[in-house]
Amino acid sequence: MTLTATDCSLSFRQPDGSTLTALNDVNLEVEPGTRLGISGPSGSGKTTLLYVLSGILRPERGVVRWGFDELTSMREAARDRWRLAYAGFVFQDFLLFPGMSPIGNVALPASFGTAERAGSRGRIHAQPDRPRDRAAALLERVGISDRGRDVTSMSRGERQRVAIARALLSRPAVIFADEPTASLDRSSAADVGRLLVGVAAEAGATLIVVTHDPDLLAQMDRVAAIEAGSLRDRVARPTGEGVGR
């Protein structure tokens, strides 16, 4: 399904009383299966746009649609259910749960409850029947063989791989990634970037990535550049070098 943002604006009140415009009349259309990069300087509104597109934040003005469903008119609980059914999330600092094994982390979203989504044969359950089996398979796919140890003992690259596996548990239609390679060294960043793009393609999922990483941006179908809350430009098929800098 197509994810659309129409005339979305959002501002925040700053501690000094001033108002910061985070998004300013943003319009964006992301076709199913598209790999979209969002780039821009720090504080330009990249992450805010990602949160608005994923239903975590609701814009003050404008509409976000998932197909015919209007995310912006849903109550918070409905948006939670939407994310559980349709979306996967990858964060810059992995944000895995300590005290839990990789397999426990990956399977955790299955404990949130049932979520249904529209399928070709009507509503279907988004959650896998055997979450731990699926989690094990996903960990194998992302190259994590030791699935029993605590995630805090893993390298940063390994942790981000676990986080990518977690994002894939419910076979998401769209994967949101917020600076997924920013906390990694160059070599790990390249591996994780390729992995993320690869698994999204395998799953047929839309991939929306906020990043400064030119190598990762180079693997996107499109890059939306944002500055001071405004989508300044749209670049199709970036060549890599210089994009987003």
Added chain:
Amino acid sequence: MNPVPYVLSDLRSGRGTAAVVTLLIAFSVAIGIGVSAQELAVRRAANAAADPFDLIVGAPGSQTQLLLSSVYLQPSAIGLVPGSVLQELTERPEVAFLSPLGFGDQYAGYPIVGVVPGFATRNNRAGLADGRVFAALDEAVVGSRVRLDIGDEFTPVHGFLEGGIGSPHGEFTYRVVGRMATRNSPWDAAILVAIESVWFIHGMGTGHAEDGSIFGHAAAVPIGPPWTAVEVPGVPAIAVEPATIRDAYVLRSELRNRPTTTAIFPAEVLFELYALLGDASAILAVFSLATQLLVVMAVLVVVGLTQRHKRSSFAVLRALGAPSGYVLLAVWLAVAVQVVAGVLLGVGLGQIVAWVLSRIASDQTGLTVVATVSAREWRRAGLLGAAALVLAVIPAIISYRDQVADALRR
């Protein structure tokens, strides 16, 4: 929705904090339970110790003081009942048995009490553990906890203080001839001697008509009633076993109203004492519960503060699609696990605290105090746990209302 996997990982990753929280709650509950169980146990023990004493006659004054001095052997200076009353009661048909109780001396901290021989065997209803009853002026029967053996001799010291800060009674010595069976009362640490010897070494004669020097002739002095001296010495108290219940009331009523005596039923004085202490006990119970609740609230504040550090975790849960109710339940459940574990552990520890306090109370009072955690303590612990579970909703609600985007940015 099943937040258990998350809660378990949360407790595992913060096991140090969880252990401290659980232990704080456990200690709070344990102390409350220990003290509460103790109070009940001391009452039971005090009742049991007073059981053999039907009626106590003493000089006018504080009934509580008379009770403490005579039943619980608490050292204090109380007035004397005239010897004439002792003589009179010996002849009264309402009296089945009596014994004067002559306090004032001690040996190595053990109070020496002048009584009649029958008192050592509870008027022949209880045998001795060893030896025989004293039959002469210089013989003694010791309580079960007195560290003297049969055949040992000792010199009494005037006064109540251990270590003999008081004057030794000259050349007078007692010889131990018997040991009482355990009574589970302060009398287990007492030394029983003939009342005549107490009178004698205080220069009051022997209470019998044929007085004279007894050194070397102790066996010649009669022991026990009737006391035939023209002027029988006074005694601090008289333990009376009335012939019938009616007689008990007759004697109490009559002796209470005389200018030279008072009479008490120990059980009645204890009851009045408990009634008085009961109000204080109820107030203490409220304060105790309030204190425990404050501890639990302080613990919950700590829990709440630690939850603030977990904001990003909760935000991740929400971003991954967990409903807000999942976060609320997860936070509450994590606290609930610690509270319930703390309360259960506290009840167990409370049993240990009660046991330790019982030992201390037994050593200090001579009573056999056995404290057990009863339904009352379980109820109080349950009440505290329930209050904590209700209060735990507060950090849960705070976490649940948190803004996901704000928390994710931190």
